[in-house]
Amino acid sequence: NAGVTQTPKFQVLKTGQSMTLQCAQDMNHEYMSWYRQDPGMGLRLIHYSVGAGITDQGEVPNGYNVSRSTTEDFPLRLLSAAPSQTSVYFCASSYPTGRSTFGSGTRLTVV
Amino acid sequence: EDKVVQSPLSLVVHEGDTVTLNCSYEVTNFRSLLWYKQEKKAPTFLFMLTSSGIEKKSGRLSSILDKKELSSILNITATQTGDSAIYLCGLDNYGQNFVFGPGTRLSVLP
Numbered sequence: 001n002a003g004v005t006q007t008p009k010f011q012v013l014k015t016g017q018s019m020t021l022q023c024a025q026d027m028n029h030e031y032m033s034w035y036r037q038d039p040g041m042g043l044r045l046i047h048y049s050v051g052a053g054i055t056d057q058g059e060v061p062n063g064y065n066v067s068r069s070t071t072e073d074f075p076l077r078l079l080s081a082a083p084s085q086t087s088v089y090f091c092a093s094s095y096p097t098g099r100s101t102f103g104s105g106t107r108l109t110v111v
Numbered sequence: 112e113d114k115v116v117q118s119p120l121s122l123v124v125h126e127g128d129t130v131t132l133n134c135s136y137e138v139t140n141f142r143s144l145l146w147y148k149q150e151k152k153a154p155t156f157l158f159m160l161t162s163s164g165i166e167k168k169s170g171r172l173s174s175i176l177d178k179k180e181l182s183s184i185l186n187i188t189a190t191q192t193g194d195s196a197i198y199l200c201g202l203d204n205y206g207q208n209f210v211f212g213p214g215t216r217l218s219v220l221p
Contacts, residue, residue: 033209035211040120040213041213042115042117042199042211042212042213042214043154043199043201043209043211044211045209045210059210090153090154092209099145099156099159100145100156100209101156102153102154102155103153104152104153105152105153
């Protein structure tokens with residue numbers, strides 16, 4: 001059972017480039033979320049989804065897009081990368097009862 | 112805005128010490144409070160608390176929720192170097208979103 005799989009693990013982008021962070025889960029979880037983690041800031045919610053076809057904004061959504069066409073996949077798109085988006089990104093999934101399983105993270109550097 | 116505060120933000124202890132990590136929140140209506148341990152990579156689940164006053168235990172770790180005081184504590188007894196990590200407290204707003212605190216960075220020295 002793979003759990004939550006994130007790719008890539010590391011990425012360096014130039015300012016203005018776009019890219020997609022992939023997230024897939026094989027636990028049939030309804031809820032999926034993207035977080036970013038910056039030093040001293042804990043985890044901050046970017047976007048989340050409560051089911052296929054349904055997405056909503058979290059605390060820090062600007063500069064990011066998501067879609068949820070299937071239960072399994074929840075990609076995060078950076079439209080035009082900025083140095084302020086340098087961070088570690090985590091994808092998580094859960095059943096409605098709340099306990100989340102996290103992916104191993106993507107370390108993104110924007111230069 | 113929902114807010115979770117953790118204290119201390121950083122803590123250095125020696126092996127064998129007992130530590131208490133604090134989590135306080137401003138959300139009054141939530142489904143559960145969760146504690147996670149984060150070492151080098153993804154956070155791993157420790158406890159989920161839904162009822163006030165009921166202690167959850169796992170080995171040397173225990174946690175309790177106090178809904179009157181809008182807080183939770185995580186206790187670690189007889190600390191070991193393997194307990195060194197960031198401990199995250201988060202609230203589940205009925206699946207709408209999770210709100211996390213900044214974490215407590217615990218360093219256990221041999």
